[in-house]
Amino acid sequence: MSNTLGLAPEVTTTLGALFAALIGATVLVRLIEPDPQGELRQRVWSWWIMIGIFTLAIVIDRVASTILLGLVSYLALKEYLSLIPTRRIDRFVLLWAYLALPVQFYWAHTSYYGMFIVWVPVWMFLFLPVLMALMGDTKGYLTAIGTLSWGLMMTVFGLSHTAMLLGLDPALSFSAGGAGLLLFLVIATQFNDVAQFTCGKLMGRRLFGNRGIVPSVSPKKTWEGFLGGVIATAVLAALMGPYLTDMVPLWSALAGTMIAVAGFCGDITISAVKRDLGVKDASHLIPGHGGILDRVDSLTYAAPVFFHFYFFFFFYGFAG
Amino acid sequence: MSSVLRWLFFALIVRPVLLLGLGVHVRRRELLPMQGPAVIVANHNSNLDALLLMALYPLAKLKFLRPAAAVDYFLTDPVRRFVAQRIIRILPVERGGARAGRDPLTGCYDALDQGEIVIIFPEGSRGEPEMLQEFKKGIAHLARARPGTPFTPVFMHGLGKAMPKGSLLLVPFNVDVYVGQAYQWEGTIQGFMARTEASMAALAAEGDFPSWE
16 A cells, blocks of 8 residues: 555655644744744754654655664764764774674664674674774773674664664564654654653642652652653653554554663763763764754664564464 | 866765764854865864865865975875875974974965965874864964964764774764864964863863763
8 A cells, every 4th residue: 555655645644734833843942932043943853854854754765764874873873972082093984883784774674683683782782892902002992892892782773773663664564664664663762852851841840749750860850740651652752653553552552562662761861971971962963852862862762672572472473 | 187086085985984884063163164264273183084074164265275284194104195186185294393404384375375275283293183282383383484374173972983993993972073263373383272272172172071091
């Protein structure tokens, strides 16, 4: 089932709904923030650009979508490596880390799950330390290889699961296919970010008192915001899931809950890194949002968690 | 012919690689001089420094941008010579020329008199990447010879990590550019050098850069 663009009707409708929500958000923000240079206005404007590019890639084809996801992963890796202390002698090693990225996305694109799942955690994990040792400088070696390996896992391996959802496409029998799974994941993750922020703002600290979740890492994260976000995301997922994927409402809600919790984990992990390094935003790439890492932090966790949840219960069919 | 090559070189290679591949964040871009005569004073970390400063301008402005560069490095090898003279259109500066009784800045005076924008790296040769070196006094002599010319300080960080001197390997890193307020000749060489150093140090202090050892 596909229309003239080669898109499933579920995908077209969902993208349409996304733009309707964006128009709604634009009107709302114009009402509550009069300053055209205000942070919320900037943030919504950036959403237009991001959703626009994402939509364009999905509309073109799977290759374009995988390239876009690879590009996001590249920007995240570059931002990470620019943010952390690095050693001059490791320039050559860093170049190899960059080269691992297109290979990883190639495995995803060719649906080669066996290589996809071992390329970074096994082969790069073993290869880069040797290369770095061969450079011959042991001062700061452990920190250098530790930070590089972790960054590669988060920004390349973690985020490449978005492309692997598209890689499942040839084997999926429901209408929206891989694009449906990707939309489900990305919308749920980003919605959860907004919902946690909004619930946190609206409810303040009314229900659980002054004790935040991890004040030393993210002082603004409250239990009210976190739980509100999880519930809202689970409800949205229950509505989206049966339409975009082959999951029934209850399983969709469970997937939404996992995405929301994983998203929170990714968020505080990157927050901990930024706090350790003493920076507020990872860069200034996206007006109103900060860097690309500030935008995809939740996705570094939510993508692998949702992928393996779906892969185990539905792709292999354990959920019946 | 060479102006077409220059346009293509910047439009198809320099701008995509630097602005999209590496990513450049410019603070106060509006302070960059758009009309000559003007001088851009920048720190020097990499062969790419002059290319980046030129890439920050619209392609139509390329013909007004003239980076000053050492004759002995750029004009010896034939390929380098072609790129330096025809594509980038450097202003050749003869190192040690003053000692031989020639004014090494002649090319810069002419460029300013023709209303061009001169790019100068007062650290001279690219020193240790991402470390500010002591500034040479040539810019003060230039300022004295052409009083009233605005000197705009620009501090760059990241290119020394992406492609330090002696390396042809480009490794992606984010690049930060800080543009400062223009200043001009105020009567003494010492005063001008102090002003230059203070502006550059203030721009460098704006960034919070991770260690690179």
